[in-house]
Amino acid sequence: MPGKAPVKKYITANEAVAHAARLARVEVIAAYPITPQTSIVEKLASFIASGEMDADFIKVESEHSALTACMGARMAGVRAFTSTSSQGLEYMHEMLAYSSGGRYPLVMANVCRSVALPWSIWGDQQDAIQQRDTGWIQLFTETAQEALDMVLQAYRIAEDHRILLPVMICLDGFIQSHTEELVEIPDQESVDAFLPPYDPVVTLDVDDPHSISVGGFGKHYAAWRKEQQEAAERAKEVIVEVGDEFARIFGRHYGGLIEAYRIEGAQAVLLTMGALVGTAREVVDEMRAEGKAVGLIKVRAFRPFPAEELRQALSQVKAAAVLDRDCSYGYEGALATDLKAALYGLANPPAVLGFIGGLGGADVPPERMRYMLERALSVKKGAPSSAEFIDL
Amino acid sequence: MKLRNVSKEELYRCSYGCAGCASVLAVRLTLKVLGRNSVFVVPANCISTVSCYYPQAPFFVPMTVMAFAATGAALCGISAGFKRRGREDIHVVGFSGDGGTADIGIQSLSGAIDSGYKFIYICYDNEAYMNTGIQRSGLTPYGATTSTTPSPCFENRPKKDMMRIVAAHDIPYAATACTSYPLDYMQKVEKASKVNGPTYIHVLAPCPTGWGFPPERTIEIGRMAVESGMWQLMEFEGGEFRITHTPRRRRPVAEYFEAQARFRHLRLEEIEAIQREIDASR
Ligand SMILES: Cc1ncc(C[n+]2csc(CCOP(=O)(O)OP(=O)(O)O)c2C)c(N)n1
Ligand code: SF4
Numbered sequence: 226m227p228g229k230a231p232v233k234k235y236i237t238a239n240e241a242v243a244h245a246a247r248l249a250r251v252e253v254i255a256a257y258p259i260t261p262q263t264s265i266v267e268k269l270a271s272f273i274a275s276g277e278m279d280a281d282f283i284k285v286e287s288e289h290s291a292l293t294a295c296m297g298a299r300m301a302g303v304r305a306f307t308s309t310s311s312q313g314l315e316y317m318h319e320m321l322a323y324s325s326g327g328r329y330p331l332v333m334a335n336v337c338r339s340v341a342l343p344w345s346i347w348g349d350q351q352d353a354i355q356q357r358d359t360g361w362i363q364l365f366t367e368t369a370q371e372a373l374d375m376v377l378q379a380y381r382i383a384e385d386h387r388i389l390l391p392v393m394i395c396l397d398g399f400i401q402s403h404t405e406e407l408v409e410i411p412d413q414e415s416v417d418a419f420l421p422p423y424d425p426v427v428t429l430d431v432d433d434p435h436s437i438s439v440g441g442f443g444k445h446y447a448a449w450r451k452e453q454q455e456a457a458e459r460a461k462e463v464i465v466e467v468g469d470e471f472a473r474i475f476g477r478h479y480g481g482l483i484e485a486y487r488i489e490g491a492q493a494v495l496l497t498m499g500a501l502v503g504t505a506r507e508v509v510d511e512m513r514a515e516g517k518a519v520g521l522i523k524v525r526a527f528r529p530f531p532a533e534e535l536r537q538a539l540s541q542v543k544a545a546a547v548l549d550r551d552c553s554y555g556y557e558g559a560l561a562t563d564l565k566a567a568l569y570g571l572a573n574p575p576a577v578l579g580f581i582g583g584l585g586g587a588d589v590p591p592e593r594m595r596y597m598l599e600r601a602l603s604v605k606k607g608a609p610s611s612a613e614f615i616d617l
Numbered sequence: 618m619k620l621r622n623v624s625k626e627e628l629y630r631c632s633y634g635c636a637g638c639a640s641v642l643a644v645r646l647t648l649k650v651l652g653r654n655s656v657f658v659v660p661a662n663c664i665s666t667v668s669c670y671y672p673q674a675p676f677f678v679p680m681t682v683m684a685f686a687a688t689g690a691a692l693c694g695i696s697a698g699f700k701r702r703g704r705e706d707i708h709v710v711g712f713s714g715d716g717g718t719a720d721i722g723i724q725s726l727s728g729a730i731d732s733g734y735k736f737i738y739i740c741y742d743n744e745a746y747m748n749t750g751i752q753r754s755g756l757t758p759y760g761a762t763t764s765t766t767p768s769p770c771f772e773n774r775p776k777k778d779m780m781r782i783v784a785a786h787d788i789p790y791a792a793t794a795c796t797s798y799p800l801d802y803m804q805k806v807e808k809a810s811k812v813n814g815p816t817y818i819h820v821l822a823p824c825p826t827g828w829g830f831p832p833e834r835t836i837e838i839g840r841m842a843v844e845s846g847m848w849q850l851m852e853f854e855g856g857e858f859r860i861t862h863t864p865r866r867r868r869p870v871a872e873y874f875e876a877q878a879r880f881r882h883l884r885l886e887e888i889e890a891i892q893r894e895i896d897a898s899r
Contacts, residue, residue: 252698252701253694253697253698253701255690255693255694255697280701281697281700281701283693283694283697283732283734284728284731284732285690285693285728285732286724286725286727286728286731287724287725287728289686289687289690289725290687290689290690290693290724290725290728290729291690293683293684293687293690293691293694293725294690294691294693294694294697295694296691296694297658297690297691297692297693297694297695297696297697297698298694298695298697298698298701299694299698300681300691300694300695300698301694301695301696301697301698301699301701301702301704302698302702303697303698303701303702305694305698319684319686319687320684320687323684428679429656429679429680429681429695430679431653431654431655431656431678431679431707434653434676434677434678434679434680435674435679436668436669436674436676436679436680436681436682437679437680437681438681438682438683439669439670439671439674439682440665440666440669440670440671440682441670441671442670442671445671
């Protein structure tokens with residue numbers, strides 16, 4: 226392991242993300258304030274003000290412009306960073322699809338928060354889930370350390386010439402953004418060894434002029450979209466590959482697209498994304514100690530969706546309880562839907578029970594997690610499932 | 618800049634623009650001044666639509682098609698990126714229509730000017746959303762019909778005063794122009810290119826298709842706009858406005874109106890009222 230010993234500090238996930246952007250040698254930052262994301266950009270602004278970071282901070286008047294400016298910086302061949310939450314992410318919506326279709330390797334941190342109406346500044350994952358089909362790679366994190374590590378990995382994934390897609394690192398509002406944890410901040414030398422300078426495929430180059438991000442009719446349009454889909458599928462391998470390489474340098478490994486926790490011989494498995502995984506681990510440990518055959522799957526990649534990994538992990542399981550911190554109104558939670566689709570065609574698929582909870586910052590205490598797992602344990606195989614609101 | 622010095626090189630050619638399109642002319646004139654050391658950002662509008670469908674590539678400088686509302690922000694990002702790479706010599710040019718500037722893109726433009734980055738934002742003003750079929754914009758003049766202000770109704774609000782809006786940002790340099798006065802326009806582009814900060818040029822670009830006149834009259838119609846006082850050529854610099862061209866003869870606005878289908882429905886009293894307003898504003 227090159228370089229000096231890494232620093233350990235009690236910091237929030239937001240501060241951890243800011244350190245990651247600094248260590249990634251980001252040169253252009255454009256972001257707009259919104260709770261619970263704001264402290265990321267404040268921290269970055271203070272890094273620049275103190276000279277700890279050499280970057281341009283573009284003062285923008287909205288999130289739509291923040292993401293556009295990051296795209297502009299990429300067009301000029303420079304690494305950029307932005308972060309947002311909730312209304313801000315929704316406000317970016319047009320540019321999310323625009324930048325993925327244009328194959329811009331952007332990296333953004335989204336500090337997940339509920340969306341209005343009703344107003345709530347508190348956490349859930351409705352904001353990120355609503356952007357599911359914009360073509361971004363969406364990776365969810367559990368801890369401040371994972372948020373830092375994944376922002377660094379995101380640059381490698383996005384800029385990989387086999388991928389060239391934007392990556393959204395999701396962290397949970399307040400649970401991660403405003404809670405201090407002990408975080409190891411890597412040293413610059415090791416990060417440089419892991420993350421080489423940006424090597425763009427095409428820029429606005431006056432010596433080699435191209436029209437970029439143009440239009441296309443019928444066949445061309447479809448061909449580009451197919452390439453995009455292939456790149457998004459390919460990202461499954463690259464995410465794993467980058468995670469393995471990160472582990473070799475930094476000694477931390479998070480398990481690829483999903484992390485299966487104590488699922489050996491499990492009859493019921495709880496699936497969720499983000500910081501609530503921490504609670505779920507403890508509940509699984511407790512129930513295992515009581516002799517109950519339960520396990521946990523932390524879904525780390527939401528797009529690309531780890532369908533094959535989930536099929537394998539759940540092929541012997543009787544029932545899967547899915548905790549979604551979002552709802553596709555008129556249907557159910559998004560992870561529940563995607564999981565069911567992934568299991569389609571399995572010879573003996575587990576029953577899928579959909580639960581919706583942790584909305585608008587509601588706590589999901591261990592008893593609720595236990596309740597979901599107990600429900601899954603007692604369900605009959607193949608029994609119909611629903612979108613049950615557990616916060617009430 | 619003298620006419621005889623104007624570059625003969627065409628860096629924008631073979632677009633699908635209509636015959637007699639002054640917006641296309643504005644792109645050509647801009648590139649004659651700025652040359653190959655420039656990059657273009659063109660949001661959704663006529664110019665991107667007649668230039669950007671693969672494999673067509675009429676721009677001989679790097680260009681990107683931008684989302685309708687996002688020109689200003691894209692200019693900032695690109696300019697910041699070039700600054701980081703020590704390439705502040707490259708001209709970063711936005712080429713946005715009247716709708717993309719005065720309506721949906723006004724917030725992004727405002728933010729971009731406020732950011733202080735170096736760019737040239739050119740608003741080519743054909744006075745309506747032409748690309749989508751001649752709908753009114755905030756820069757459609759009072760009295761004109763469009764497909765969303767059809768006769769017997771017509772646009773009942775005055776043209777937004779973009780010059781005062783950008784001037785209120787304390788922009789280092791801004792100017793109005795018209796494609797029928799190419800030298801005046803090109804001089805202003807040249808001036809803007811030498812400013813180390815945000816600049817704005819608003820060029821009136823007559824549109825035969827949307828305004829309803831034959832393509833061979835494009836230049837004449839632009840001259841009539843200026844001679845009638847419907848459009849003025851000016852600069853804003855150092856906090857002061859300055860008229861850069863005073864027509865030798867003043868035309869009655871009725872002549873300008875009669876030459877175009879979009880004003881045909883106006884009654885005599887309405888034309889007289891507009892004439893009185895122009896006279897009063899002098
Ligand atoms: C967000 C968004 N809304 C609407 C459109 C549809 N649209 C494309 S071009 C255009 C009009 C452009 O008008 P203007 O900026 O005046 O340029 P012109 O076409 O007249 O050259 C519209 C409404 C769009 N592309 N994006
Ligand atoms: S509609 Fe008008 S502005 Fe658009 S290409 Fe035709 S002439 Fe030019």
